[in-house]
Amino acid sequence: MGLPKVLFNIAKDGMNRTGNNIQKxxxxxxxxxxxxxxxxxxxxxxxxxxxxxxxxxxxxxxxxxxxxxxxxxxxxxxxxxxxxxxxxxxxxxxxxxxxxxxxxxxxxxxxxxxxxxxxxxxxxxxxxxxxxxxxxxxxxxxxxxxxxxxxxxxxxxxxxxxxxxxxxxxxxxxxxxxxxxxxxxxxxxxxxxxxxxxxxxxxxxxxxxxxxxxxxxxxxxxxxxxxxxxxxxxxxxxxxxxxxxxxxxxxxxxxxxxxxxxxxxxxxxxxxxxxxxxxxxxxxxxxxxMDKALLLAYGALVEELSDEVLLSEEGSIHPAIIKSWQTKLENTLQSEMVSKGELSAVNINIDPEQKVLQTGKVVVGLKLLPVGYADFIEVNIGFTTKKEEN
Structure with missing residues (x-):
């Protein structure tokens, strides 16, 4: 065993880095x-x-x-x-x-x-x-x-x-x-x-x-x-x-x-x-x-392919599974797109009542809120007789 000592096992995944490097x-x-x-x-x-x-x-x-x-x-x-x-x-x-x-x-x-x-x-x-x-x-x-x-x-x-x-x-x-x-x-x-x-x-x-x-x-x-x-x-x-x-x-x-x-x-x-x-x-x-979001979502979900999906006693998808998938997708898109100003927000929905046993399929709803653009700027301009409060 050697002499008594303090050992540090350094974790490598605490910062939730996604590992994605999707360049244009x-x-x-x-x-x-x-x-x-x-x-x-x-x-x-x-x-x-x-x-x-x-x-x-x-x-x-x-x-x-x-x-x-x-x-x-x-x-x-x-x-x-x-x-x-x-x-x-x-x-x-x-x-x-x-x-x-x-x-x-x-x-x-x-x-x-x-x-x-x-x-x-x-x-x-x-x-x-x-x-x-x-x-x-x-x-x-x-x-x-x-x-x-x-x-x-x-x-x-x-x-x-x-x-x-x-x-x-x-x-x-x-x-x-x-x-x-x-x-x-x-x-x-x-x-x-x-x-x-x-x-x-x-x-x-x-x-x-x-x-x-x-x-x-x-x-x-x-x-x-x-x-x-x-x-x-x-x-x-x-x-x-x-x-x-x-x-x-x-x-x-x-x-x-x-x-x-x-x-x-x-x-x-x-x-x-x-x-x-x-x-x-x-x-x-x-x-x-959309192309970047597609690739990020694919990268986050491909690891779940053919994995077991635990069900609740009622036969619906277990809440822990839904939470896990939603968190993984949200963390990926938030860190790689929303935080960089490439998207405004994301919304992820997984219906727990899906019949996974019968179909072998899980449908994930992913909605992206894009950024807006000031392609047209309309200014109402004119003279006034006094300064008015906005």
């Missing part, structure tokens, strides 16, 4: 070229800086298009931010990139082990695109594929949202598909850039998304502008030249750049998804909040 990791599938002994087409790579991308062969000299987007990403996100990248040939469409049965997006998502929360796709325009509904026809089919692949992976507990480059806009707002009549609530279409080219600045978009918490809107004015001097649409015209049509573009569900009177620089117009205004997931931020 982004992925990018983009046109590029393979480089001997370096980057290969169709292969997944994770980088943490522009220098790492350059070392792979995604340099200004060897892969100028992809380099431009990754540089823009790290202009917004700090070095050390993870980015999953896959280069594909210039013949690969965005529709093919997003095919859930294809070899591109499914491979990137799988290689990232489901960590990607926002996936961006952009194909370098060739100048010979066929235009339909105001954009490259590839865009019209890509957004449908994007919704399908996002729904597919959500069922595997790998939820993510997709940003599709709105390539080669013809400049006519009337021609554009009114996506507010669709139900593609996991997909956004971006039609803005900083270089007058035919593709959207998807790298910049992803960089901004990576640098803000899940509940934050990408167009939050307090965060400051994302471009200092000039911004364009993918038809090559300046953002300012179509200022009278911004509302119409927003109403149709597109994301672009905009300005504010009295403030310098350009901001994102919104975080619309391609769905109806009544959809709970009309914004990317709402979807990302």
């Amino acid at each position: 990791v982004t992925g990018l599938i983009i046109t590029g070229s393979g480089v001997a002994s370096k980057v290969e087409l169709g292969k997944s790579y994770q980088v943490f800086s522009l220098n790492e991308a350059v070392a792979l062969g995604i340099s200004e000299a060897e892969n100028a298009f992809a380099y431009k987007h990754i540089k823009a990403f790290y202009d917004q996100a700090p070095t050390g931010t993870p980015l999953w990248v896959m280069l594909v040939s210039d013949a690969t469409t965005m529709t093919a990139m997003l095919d859930k049965d294809g070899a591109f997006a499914p491979t990137l998502i799988a290689d990232a082990k489901g960590a990607i929360r926002v996936l961006g796709v952009v194909k370098k325009a060739t100048g010979s695109e066929t235009i339909a509904a105001g954009l490259d026809t590839d865009v019209q089919t890509a957004v449908v594929k994007a919704q399908a692949i996002a729904e597919h992976f959500e069922k595997k507990y790998m939820p993510f949202r997709v940003v599709v480059s709105g390539n080669s806009w013809n400049g006519k707002v009337a021609d554009l598909t009114n996506f507010s009549e669709n139900e593609l609530n996991k997909v956004a279409c971006f039609i803005g850039n900083d270089d007058k080219e035919k593709e959207a600045s998807v790298g910049l978009f992803l960089g901004k998304m990576s640098s803000i918490p899940v509940q934050r809107k990408i167009h939050r004015v307090k965060d400051g502008s994302v471009l200092p001097l000039v911004a364009y649409f993918t038809d090559g015209t300046t953002i300012d030249s179509k200022a009278d049509q911004w509302d119409a573009l927003d109403d149709k569900g597109y994301i672009f750049f905009r300005t504010f009177v009295g403030r310098s620089g350009y901001y994102f117009s919104g975080d619309n998804t391609l769905t109806k205004p009544t959809d709970d997931f009309k914004s990317l931020s709402s979807g990302l909040v």
